[in-house]
Amino acid sequence: MIYNVKELNVSIDKKKILTDINLTVSKGQFVGIVGANGSGKSTLLKAMCKSLPYKEGTIYFNGKELQEWRVRDIAKENAVVSQVNDMQFDFTVLEMVLMGREPHKEWWQSETEDDARIAMGALKNVLLEGYADKKFSRLSGGEKQRVLLARALAQEADCLILDEPTNHLDVANQISFMNLVRRLPLTVIAVIHDLNLAANYCDYIYALKSGRLITSGKPDSVFTVDNIKTIFDVSVDVCQIREQLQIVYLLEEVDNITLQ
Numbered sequence: 628m629i630y631n632v633k634e635l636n637v638s639i640d641k642k643k644i645l646t647d648i649n650l651t652v653s654k655g656q657f658v659g660i661v662g663a664n665g666s667g668k669s670t671l672l673k674a675m676c677k678s679l680p681y682k683e684g685t686i687y688f689n690g691k692e693l694q695e696w697r698v699r700d701i702a703k704e705n706a707v708v709s710q711v712n713d714m715q716f717d718f719t720v721l722e723m724v725l726m727g728r729e730p731h732k733e734w735w736q737s738e739t740e741d742d743a744r745i746a747m748g749a750l751k752n753v754l755l756e757g758y759a760d761k762k763f764s765r766l767s768g769g770e771k772q773r774v775l776l777a778r779a780l781a782q783e784a785d786c787l788i789l790d791e792p793t794n795h796l797d798v799a800n801q802i803s804f805m806n807l808v809r810r811l812p813l814t815v816i817a818v819i820h821d822l823n824l825a826a827n828y829c830d831y832i833y834a835l836k837s838g839r840l841i842t843s844g845k846p847d848s849v850f851t852v853d854n855i856k857t858i859f860d861v862s863v864d865v866c867q868i869r870e871q872l873q874i875v876y877l878l879e880e881v882d883n884i885t886l887q
């Protein structure tokens with residue numbers, strides 16, 4: 628078991644954000660976390676990466692309570708990929724990917740030949756061979772997202788944490804990104820807004836509503852008409868097309884939404 632979250636409660640400024648969360652992630656699993664805006668998905672990921680303190684409940688990471696882990700050691704085991712946001716500095720692609728080696732070095736150490744070899748290997752893995760010297764800022768959104776994935780791979784972590792990684796990508800780049808991730812021999816925990824991507828790439832889904840886990844299970848047991856109505860207040864049809872679970876939104880029935 629990589630993660631075992633028990634009775635986790637998180638409050639920020641006295642506001643309860645997560646309530647009684649119980650969740651497990653096994654080695655090699657691709658776990659999706661879904662829920663409406665503001666339901667607590669990113670907060671849960673932050674708590675699991677020790678980026679956010681919590682007072683109630685326990686999070687075991689690789690068998691050891693998270694509080695006992697040094698942040699630096701967690702970064703060696705857990706690599707985080709968020710949405711692309713524009714960076715102020717004009718790094719090259721290789722410089723970006725080499726940042727993934729930071730947890731393996733002391734602050735005074737510069738990159739070794741090994742670091743460069745690992746970074747170039749990571750670029751090859753995300754199909755960006757030949758991009759090392761290009762400026763990150765000049766890449767397309769899809770290319771940038773793959774560079775961020777390469778940076779995570781250069782970390783050589785066993786567990787990838789993805790926070791809405793495909794949000795700004797076009798359909799082809801979303802699918803290509805998810806295919807790349809699925810082929811990696813890693814444990815993946817991903818917050819995903821696109822329910823069809825979540826349904827077809829994840830082994831297991833946890834669904835949050837207003838900071839509580841309201842259902843979990845294999846995609847076909849979570850993504851039912853009734854559950855999606857409860858989680859998102861959206862009417863859908865759910866069907867199988869060519870062995871893929873497909874969620875079809877009934878657009879005219881989505882009217883006003885209440886923020887969670």
Ligand SMILES: Nc1ncnc2c1ncn2[C@@H]1O[C@H](COP(=O)(O)OP(=O)(O)OP(=O)(O)O)[C@@H](O)[C@H]1O
Binds near residue numbers: 640668
């Ligand atoms: N640092 C913070 N200070 C105060 N409130 C916060 C903070 N971080 C998150 N929240 C609140 O916690 C709730 C959950 O936020 P979170 O970002 O975890 O939701 P989310 O499910 O990831 O949302 P989204 O899908 O919109 O990214 C929201 O009401 C948010 O306003």
